[in-house]
Amino acid sequence: MSRVYVFDHPLIQHKLTLIRDKNTGTKEFRELVDEVATLMGYEITRDMPLEETTIETPVCEAKSKVIAGKKVGLIPILRAGLGMVDGILKLIPAAKVGHIGLYRDPETLKPVEYYAKLPTDIEERDLIVIDPMLATGGSAAAAIQALKNRGAKNMKLMCLIAAPEGIKVVQDEHPDVDIFVAAVDECLNDHGYIVPGLGDAGDRLYGTK
Ligand code: PRP
Numbered sequence: 001m002s003r004v005y006v007f008d009h010p011l012i013q014h015k016l017t018l019i020r021d022k023n024t025g026t027k028e029f030r031e032l033v034d035e036v037a038t039l040m041g042y043e044i045t046r047d048m049p050l051e052e053t054t055i056e057t058p059v060c061e062a063k064s065k066v067i068a069g070k071k072v073g074l075i076p077i078l079r080a081g082l083g084m085v086d087g088i089l090k091l092i093p094a095a096k097v098g099h100i101g102l103y104r105d106p107e108t109l110k111p112v113e114y115y116a117k118l119p120t121d122i123e124e125r126d127l128i129v130i131d132p133m134l135a136t137g138g139s140a141a142a143a144i145q146a147l148k149n150r151g152a153k154n155m156k157l158m159c160l161i162a163a164p165e166g167i168k169v170v171q172d173e174h175p176d177v178d179i180f181v182a183a184v185d186e187c188l189n190d191h192g193y194i195v196p197g198l199g200d201a202g203d204r205l206y207g208t209k
């Protein structure tokens with residue numbers, strides 16, 4: 001069974017409150033999502049392996065630690081996942097970025113894949129699948145499956161807000177993928193929106209309706 005980690009850092013929680021507020025406009029929303037992505041990126045990379053290297057400080061030779069050459073891939077689910085990419089790239093600038101395009105059919109609420117462009121070596125990379133919203137879980141589960149079908153082996157899922165329903169779907173379909181979120185909300189409404197949530201993440205990021 002995959003594990004669920006809720007990042008309860010005060011800065012993440014404070015910024016998430018501003019993100020949820022319907023009076024937060026597009027510009028500020030986008031900036032806040034970017035900032036929270038950086039803070040979550042800091043937490044999610046906590047288990048990166050280190051190795052020792054030798055350097056010379058101005059004072060003497062010293063042994064010190066560096067990230068052990070792990071290859072990372074960020075996989076935003078289009079569109080809304082894009083809003084979190086730059087925030088993580090600030091911390092891991094050498095990460096490669098693959099894109100999976102999925103939209104949720106408004107009638108069936110089922111995900112429809114329309115785009116996939118991935119690093120050629122995804123099977124060697126530690127992938128972070130990124131989407132602000134984990135609602136029914138259909139999009140995330142389909143994106144993870146699409147990545148597995150193309151050889152991906154090692155994945156984490158990172159979302160701003162998750163509904164319990166979406167967590168269950170991902171855990172049932174992908175017990176090997178741990179889930180990292182800033183909040184687990186109450187439920188879904190009849191339209192499959194997270195309650196209380198933040199509304200439509202893509203529309204709020206890009207000012208569409
Ligand atoms: C949103 C969100 C997720 C999906 C979550 O995308 O960004 O990808 O819904 O819902 P689910 O868990 O029920 O699948 P949307 O389909 O609105 O597309 P967009 O990002 O292009 O606006």
Ligand code: URA
Nearest residue numbers: 135193194199200201
């Ligand atoms: N997609 C969103 O953007 N918001 C939700 O609440 C559910 C799905």
